[in-house]
Amino acid sequence: xxxxxxxxxxxxxxxxxxxxxxxxxxxxxxxxxxxxxxxxxxxxxxxxxxxxxxxxxxxxxxxxxxxxxxxxxxxxxxxxxxxxxxxxxxxxxxxxxxxxxxxxxxxxxxxxxxxxxxxxxxxxxxxxxxxxxxxxxxxxxxxxxxxxxxxxxxxxxxxxxxxxxxxxxxxxxxxxxxxxxxxxxxxxxxxxxxxxxxxxxxxxxxxxxxxxxxxxxxxxxxxxxxxxxxxxxxxxxxxxxxxxxxxxxxxxxxxxxxxxxxxxxxxxxxxxxxxxxxxxxxxxxxxxxxxxxxxxxxxxxxxxxxxxxxxxxxxxxxxxxxxxxxxxxxxxxxxxxxxxxxxxxxxxxxxxxxxxxxxxxxxxxxxxxxxxx
Amino acid sequence: xxxxxxxxxxxxxxxxxxxxxxxxxxxxxxxxxxxxxxxxxxxxxxxxxxxxxxxxxxxxxxxxxxxxxxxxxxxxxxxxxxxxxxxxxxxxxxxxxxxxxxxxxxxxxxxxxxxxxxxxxxxxxxxxxxxxxxxxxxxxxxxxxxxxxxxxxxxxxxxxxxxxxxxxxxxxxxxxxxxxxxxxxxxxxxxxxxxxxxxxxxxxxxxxxxxxxxxxxxxxxxxxxxxxxxxxxxxxxxxxxxxxxxxxxxxxxxxxxxxxxxxxxxxxxxxxxxxxxxxxxxxxxxxxxxxxxxxxxxxxxxxxxxxxxxxxxxxxxxxxxxxxxxxxxxxx
Ligand code: SF4
Numbered sequence: 001x002x003x004x005x006x007x008x009x010x011x012x013x014x015x016x017x018x019x020x021x022x023x024x025x026x027x028x029x030x031x032x033x034x035x036x037x038x039x040x041x042x043x044x045x046x047x048x049x050x051x052x053x054x055x056x057x058x059x060x061x062x063x064x065x066x067x068x069x070x071x072x073x074x075x076x077x078x079x080x081x082x083x084x085x086x087x088x089x090x091x092x093x094x095x096x097x098x099x100x101x102x103x104x105x106x107x108x109x110x111x112x113x114x115x116x117x118x119x120x121x122x123x124x125x126x127x128x129x130x131x132x133x134x135x136x137x138x139x140x141x142x143x144x145x146x147x148x149x150x151x152x153x154x155x156x157x158x159x160x161x162x163x164x165x166x167x168x169x170x171x172x173x174x175x176x177x178x179x180x181x182x183x184x185x186x187x188x189x190x191x192x193x194x195x196x197x198x199x200x201x202x203x204x205x206x207x208x209x210x211x212x213x214x215x216x217x218x219x220x221x222x223x224x225x226x227x228x229x230x231x232x233x234x235x236x237x238x239x240x241x242x243x244x245x246x247x248x249x250x251x252x253x254x255x256x257x258x259x260x261x262x263x264x265x266x267x268x269x270x271x272x273x274x275x276x277x278x279x280x281x282x283x284x285x286x287x288x289x290x291x292x293x294x295x296x297x298x299x300x301x302x303x304x305x306x307x308x309x310x311x312x313x314x315x316x317x318x319x320x321x322x323x324x325x326x327x328x329x330x331x332x333x334x335x336x337x338x339x340x341x342x343x344x345x346x347x348x349x350x351x352x353x354x355x356x357x358x359x360x361x362x363x364x365x366x367x368x369x370x371x372x373x
Numbered sequence: 374x375x376x377x378x379x380x381x382x383x384x385x386x387x388x389x390x391x392x393x394x395x396x397x398x399x400x401x402x403x404x405x406x407x408x409x410x411x412x413x414x415x416x417x418x419x420x421x422x423x424x425x426x427x428x429x430x431x432x433x434x435x436x437x438x439x440x441x442x443x444x445x446x447x448x449x450x451x452x453x454x455x456x457x458x459x460x461x462x463x464x465x466x467x468x469x470x471x472x473x474x475x476x477x478x479x480x481x482x483x484x485x486x487x488x489x490x491x492x493x494x495x496x497x498x499x500x501x502x503x504x505x506x507x508x509x510x511x512x513x514x515x516x517x518x519x520x521x522x523x524x525x526x527x528x529x530x531x532x533x534x535x536x537x538x539x540x541x542x543x544x545x546x547x548x549x550x551x552x553x554x555x556x557x558x559x560x561x562x563x564x565x566x567x568x569x570x571x572x573x574x575x576x577x578x579x580x581x582x583x584x585x586x587x588x589x590x591x592x593x594x595x596x597x598x599x600x601x602x603x604x605x606x607x608x609x610x611x612x613x614x615x616x617x618x619x620x621x622x623x624x625x626x627x628x629x630x631x632x633x634x635x636x637x638x639x640x641x642x643x644x645x646x647x648x649x650x651x652x653x654x655x656x657x658x659x660x661x662x663x664x665x666x667x668x669x670x671x672x673x674x675x676x677x678x679x680x681x682x683x684x685x686x687x688x689x690x691x692x693x694x695x696x697x698x699x700x701x702x703x704x705x
Contacts, residue, residue: 058605106607113606118599123621123696133607168697181603188607 003074004031005224006055006109006192011068011078013047013054022296024050024063026248029322032192037218037225039239039256041232041271045292046245048228049114052194054078055226056109057100073191077104106137110185114197116177120169126180127153127165130187137188152183157213175206182210186217196228211237232275236260244268247303248295250322254333264325264335266308302338305353310339312350318343380690387682394678395447395671399440402670405662413456413664430456430668443671452675453668457660462672465657470676472542473653476645477638479569480577485631488581492588492627497615499593507585514582519641523575523648530571542568542651576645580634587630588623595623625696632688636681 009029015022025047032038040048053059055070057077067088070077077100079091095104113119121129130149134140140148146165153161156179169177178198185193195214199207215238218225227239235242235256242259244252244267252265263269273286290307293299299306305315315338323342326333338347410426411418427433431442446453452462495507531539545565549555555564595601596619604618605611643655654673661669693699 056606058602101608101610104608105605111603111606113599113603115599119603121598121600121604121618121622122698125697132609136608170698184607 002033005034005073006032006226007069007071008051008055009069009071011051011054011065011070013050013059013063013065015063017062017296020296022294023248023298024295025054026295026298027068028243028245028248028250029068030243030250030253032224032226034191034224035218035222036240037227037238039235039242040226040228040245041230041235041242042245043230043271043288043292045247045295047248047295048245049196051245052111052196052226052228055194056105056111057097058105072104072108075104106133106188106190108190109192109194110137110188110190111194111196112178112181112185112198115201116174116181116198117201119181120172120177122169125166125168126172127167130165130180130184133184134187137190148187149183152187153180155186155217156180156183157209158183175202175210178202178206178210179213182214182217186221186223189221190223192224192226194226194228197230199234200229200231207234214238232271244271247292247298249303249336251304251337252333252335253322254326254335255331258326258331258333262333264333264340265304265337266310266339267304268335270307270309302336311353312339312347313353314338314345314347314350316353318345376690376694379693380686383686383689387686390682391675391678392444395444395675396440398671398674398678399443400436402667402674403436405665405670410456430454443668447675452672455661455666455669455672457664457666457669462668465669466654466672466676469652469654469657471544472651473639473642473646473655475544476542476569476572476576476651476653477635477642479573480638480642481580481631481635483573483577484580484584484634488584489588489627491581492585493592493615493620495585495589496592496596504589507589511582511585511589514578515586517578518644519575519579520644520648522578523572523645526571526575527648537571538568539571540650542572542649542653572645572649572651575648576638576641579641580631580638583630583634584627588627591623591626592619595619598622621695625692628688628691628695632684632691635684635687636677639677639680 008031010027011025011029012023012027013025015024028047028051030038030040040051042048050059050063054065055072055077057065059065065078067080069079071079076091076094079094080088081091083089120126127146127149130152131142131145134145134148135142138145138148150161150165153164158164158176158179164172169180172180178201181198185195199210202210211234214225217223225238227234229235239256241255242253243250244259244265246267252259252263252268254262254264259268260272263272267288270286270288274288288307289309293303293306299316301314301316301319302308302311303319305311308315318338320336320338320343322334322336323340324332325335325340325342337343338345410423410432413426414422424433431439434442443453450463452466454460455462455465458465491507491511495504498504526537527539530536543552543561543565545562546558547561547565549557549561552561552564555561592615596615598619600622601614601619604614609618639654642653643658645651646653646655647659654676657669658673658677660666661673689699
């Protein structure tokens with residue numbers, strides 16, 4: 001394969017709070033190649049949004065990227081080196097804050113946020129906001145930028161874009177606002193668009209329309225996407241490759257078909273079981289048990305062991321790294337679960353442990369496949 | 374145009390409010406114990422004299438009749454006759470109102486011009502030293518009464534340092550002949566500004582402190598908004614985010630506070646005028662109350678009511694102008 005467009009290596013982003021250090025993103029690595037849609041999946045709190053804001057170097061205080069490397073088209077968005085006194089300092093080639101602002105944000109990497117209701121500024125017209133960002137990121141003069149903005153609004157399916165250009169966000173429905181935000185991202189002609197749960201706040205019909213539109217536009221403009229979501233059905237619909245995150249770590253990485261039909265990690269299975277599918281009845285839907293522990297004090301060993309139906313004693317001690325679990329000749333498929341042979345830590349001989357959620361009710365639920373409800 | 378119609382609509386809505394104000398003041402004023410005629414004529418006056426005066430000012434008629442007469446008078450711009458000054462109430466008000474407006478408007482300009490940058494800087498440097506200083510200053514500002522500030526200013530800057538005059542407030546457009554030591558209009562303006570400095574600060578400090586506080590919290594909130602994140606993610610510079618994206622949204626609550634402050638400031642003007650011996654509306658209303666000058670009490674209170682209503686209308690219209698979500702009357 002060619003060089004990746006974006007390459008993230010061992011990224012660590014932490015929040016320094018009064019209660020301690022929250023390791024929101026704890027050493028994740030993934031690549032995005034030209035023209036593909038890469039999924040970043042997990043429950044809320046898994047660190048997906050922190051990971052994406054790290055890519056733009058826009059982590060809110062008290063958060064900070066503390067380690068790892070982010071390369072984009074040969075430029076170093078983030079990278080540390082050891083100084084003379086052994087301290088860590090930014091590498092010389094790391095882009096400065098001004099360079100990030102002028103060269104990367106919007107121009108090369110654009111973002112679509114989750115909440116279309118809050119993301120647009122209520123006191124400026126939709127067109128004005130669109131035009132401003134186009135002007136900044138494409139060096140167009142106001143008249144050209146306006147034309148471009150109207151074309152883009154038409155492209156994302158907003159009827160009568162000339163007149164809607166002068167309207168305010170509150171005059172748009174949620175779905176229409178999300179289209180505006182998508183238009184905004186596309187209009188800046190970036191190479192990569194980060195879509196941070198862009199359809200979560202919308203109802204299912206609108207979500208479907210938007211996913212369809214994005215797929216079509218993605219093909220037309222050949223833009224790469226990082227699609228952040230907690231919804232496996234969205235993943236199935238649009239992603240090429242998927243990274244599954246749990247508590248700040250990526251625990252499985254695969255092409256979308258492999259992930260669905262040759263699932264390697266129990267957490268991914270749990271996510272899949274909780275998702276409505278045409279080949280399953282509602283009775284077979286199984287919500288994931290328990291809640292994700294706090295990233296401030298992650299469980300020892302495998303971080304999923306407190307909720308994993310397949311957990312054994314050894315899972316409490318061994319922290320599995322992400323290993324290649326693919327069969328020969330297949331596309332790379334990695335996972336971080338000791339039940340696989342690639343981890344020779346004695347999973348087979350280890351006694352099963354009671355999971356935190358195994359308090360009768362949910363343990364029964366796991367075994368019998370969801371009698372309750 | 375929507376905004377114009379909205380403004381006219383708000384003005385029309387003010388009429389019943391003003392009628393309400395007149396009604397309440399009329400009956401309250403008439404409930405004040407004591408008798409203006411007694412105050413006017415001194416103790417034990419002759420019976421005929423009392424009756425003559427009562428007849429002259431219509432005090433011998435029942436309250437409801439006098440009320441209707443009064444209401445009709447107000448509608449035609451006649452606020453009645455001041456017993457104490459023996460001049461039309463409107464004339465007295467027009468004589469005193471300019472000074473009060475001059476003082477209040479200056480105090481407001483002083484407050485806004487200082488408070489908005491302070492609040493914005495405070496929000497931008499949240500929890501840093503500049504923020505702490507501005508927060509402490511504004512906390513002291515909101516909790517210190519204006520008359521006390523006035524007295525302190527007089528003691529320090531008039532009495533000890535002698536930098537500013539402590540009494541009176543000549544208007545900048547007064548004729549040079551009326552102002553001692555002034556020959557040209559420019560000198561009048563200078564004298565006027567000298568006199569203005571201390572009462573302006575005394576009256577404006579509370580407003581300044583309040584506006585600073587609301588500006589700060591509003592900017593802090595606005596700077597955390599999703600639209601600010603979006604602007605950052607699209608490479609908008611931080612200074613433009615503060616000046617444009619965050620600032621405009623943040624001004625909505627500030628406008629409300631400024632509008633409400635207008636009436637507080639008029640109330641404060643009464644005290645400030647007393648401290649600095651300024652012949653304005655404040656002194657007029659106090660004289661009116663002390664002398665049970667019914668018509669003058671009602672007239673001055675009515676004027677305060679009008680000022681308050683105008684303040685509210687300006688607030689609403691400014692709000693509608695900045696925030697497109699405020700539905701104009703014709704769109705709802
Ligand atoms: S390592 Fe153990 S606890 Fe973790 S996912 Fe695999 S089986 Fe479950």
